[in-house]
Amino acid sequence: MPKEYRTIEEVAGPLMMVRGVEDVDYNDLGEIELADGETRRCKVLEIDGGNALVQLFESATGINLASSKVRFLGRSMELGVSEDMLSRVFDGLGRPIDGGPAILPEKRLDINGLPMNPAARNYPQEFIQTGVSAIDGLNTLVRGQKLPIFSASGLPHAQLAAQIARQAKVRGTDEPFAVVFAAMGITFEESNYFIESFKETGAIDRTVMFVNLANDPAVERIATPRMALTAAEYLAFDKGMHVLVILTDITNYADALREVSAARKEVPGRRGYPGYMYTDLATLYERAGRQKGKTGSITMIPILTMPEDDKTHPIPDLTGYITEGQIILSRELYRKNVAPPIDVLPSLSRLKDKGIGEGKTRADHADTMNQLFAAYARGKDAKELMVILGEAALTDIDKLYAKFADAFEKEYVSQGYETNRDIEETLALGWKLLSILPRSELKRIKDDYLDEYYVEK
Numbered sequence: 001m002p003k004e005y006r007t008i009e010e011v012a013g014p015l016m017m018v019r020g021v022e023d024v025d026y027n028d029l030g031e032i033e034l035a036d037g038e039t040r041r042c043k044v045l046e047i048d049g050g051n052a053l054v055q056l057f058e059s060a061t062g063i064n065l066a067s068s069k070v071r072f073l074g075r076s077m078e079l080g081v082s083e084d085m086l087s088r089v090f091d092g093l094g095r096p097i098d099g100g101p102a103i104l105p106e107k108r109l110d111i112n113g114l115p116m117n118p119a120a121r122n123y124p125q126e127f128i129q130t131g132v133s134a135i136d137g138l139n140t141l142v143r144g145q146k147l148p149i150f151s152a153s154g155l156p157h158a159q160l161a162a163q164i165a166r167q168a169k170v171r172g173t174d175e176p177f178a179v180v181f182a183a184m185g186i187t188f189e190e191s192n193y194f195i196e197s198f199k200e201t202g203a204i205d206r207t208v209m210f211v212n213l214a215n216d217p218a219v220e221r222i223a224t225p226r227m228a229l230t231a232a233e234y235l236a237f238d239k240g241m242h243v244l245v246i247l248t249d250i251t252n253y254a255d256a257l258r259e260v261s262a263a264r265k266e267v268p269g270r271r272g273y274p275g276y277m278y279t280d281l282a283t284l285y286e287r288a289g290r291q292k293g294k295t296g297s298i299t300m301i302p303i304l305t306m307p308e309d310d311k312t313h314p315i316p317d318l319t320g321y322i323t324e325g326q327i328i329l330s331r332e333l334y335r336k337n338v339a340p341p342i343d344v345l346p347s348l349s350r351l352k353d354k355g356i357g358e359g360k361t362r363a364d365h366a367d368t369m370n371q372l373f374a375a376y377a378r379g380k381d382a383k384e385l386m387v388i389l390g391e392a393a394l395t396d397i398d399k400l401y402a403k404f405a406d407a408f409e410k411e412y413v414s415q416g417y418e419t420n421r422d423i424e425e426t427l428a429l430g431w432k433l434l435s436i437l438p439r440s441e442l443k444r445i446k447d448d449y450l451d452e453y454y455v456e457k
Helices: 133-137 157-167 190-203 218-238 250-265 277-285 314-322 331-336 365-388 396-413 423-434 449-451
Strands: 008-012 014-019 029-033 039-048 051-056 070-073 076-081 089-091 107-110 126-131 149-151 177-186 207-213 241-249 289-291 297-305 325-328
Touching: 008 039, 008 241, 008 365, 014 365, 014 449, 076 218, 107 190, 107 218, 133 297, 133 423, 149 396, 157 190, 157 241, 157 297, 177 190, 177 218, 177 250, 190 207, 190 449, 207 218, 218 241, 218 250, 241 396, 250 277, 250 297, 250 314, 297 314, 314 325, 365 396, 396 423
Parallel strands: 089 207, 149 297, 149 325, 177 207, 177 241, 241 297
Antiparallel strands: 008 014, 014 051, 029 039, 029 070, 039 051, 076 107, 289 297
């Protein structure tokens, strides 16, 4: 039986000091029992001799220092896992909130996970079809990759996240595919949107959801992605599933980290965020990947809203260092009613060449991708020139490129949130758009592919 302490010295916001403790370690879980028998959870943030600084998971309201007692459980936070988690909705601490029964765990896992030995990692190399042309065709997602979406406030990243969660699949295999969806600091309305969207399409059956609302405690927000990744590791490496983890919104997570750091009176780093934020984010992102000798995998799409649309802000900046590329949503495209408003030129998937080509998508994929990038970039330049100098200043070929850029945004990028295009449709659409340009302009595509797919206008 854990020893009980009645030595609570002070409570300051979410922090509490307990004196005279023995055999208590950093990160240990604790329970506070109030005079009326109510219990609340806490964890140890700092140990200094016999003094323990603990952080409350719930509010400190109603804690009477004289009549409350604390028990330390001698273990860090754990999640009870089982395959029954699929189709269920949990709060940020892993408690069911969908009205269903509690999970009977097959085992309990530490939510901080175990670091994956770099030598045991397998290279990401299989194509994941999201059904979104701007991702599949141009910034391909590969199994085991970490590919964040950089959004901004007011942009429809929630719709894009829900669309990817509903549509994503590994082609050509009948291996089980699951989605683990973790929402941090979102509104009830957003949470409801995700849950209803998954229920409508039946995607909920293969989804595990963890929802931390904006009015939930900040410390719970820090646990939420770790809960989700623990569930994902269990499904991937114990049950052999391909798991797609979607984390939204990493900005709310980082703000919670800053709030807790400020409460602990730590020296702040850039913009007030703690100096260890890079390491902390890495402990989340690096849990994605594939392991040698195991069929399952974890592919991760973290979503973050860039404060003030600034991609040099610490959160997107550090995320960009750790992950393999980024999908950037554009306010300008959103104003043009392009849905999803993915800005393909600054977006990048560093592993896309590993997941495309013969036997994965199609042999002509790489060439058409490069040609579409080049043509769209030139078309955008032509349109800028047109704004400054007028249409008369453009050559005939520049006018074709400008026409291509408009058609590309309208037909290829803008597909709506309900359309699920397989890779063949995406490639066919790419060829249809490239046929706006004369064959002599398509210098990045091999003649064999041009002979097979190019249609003269």
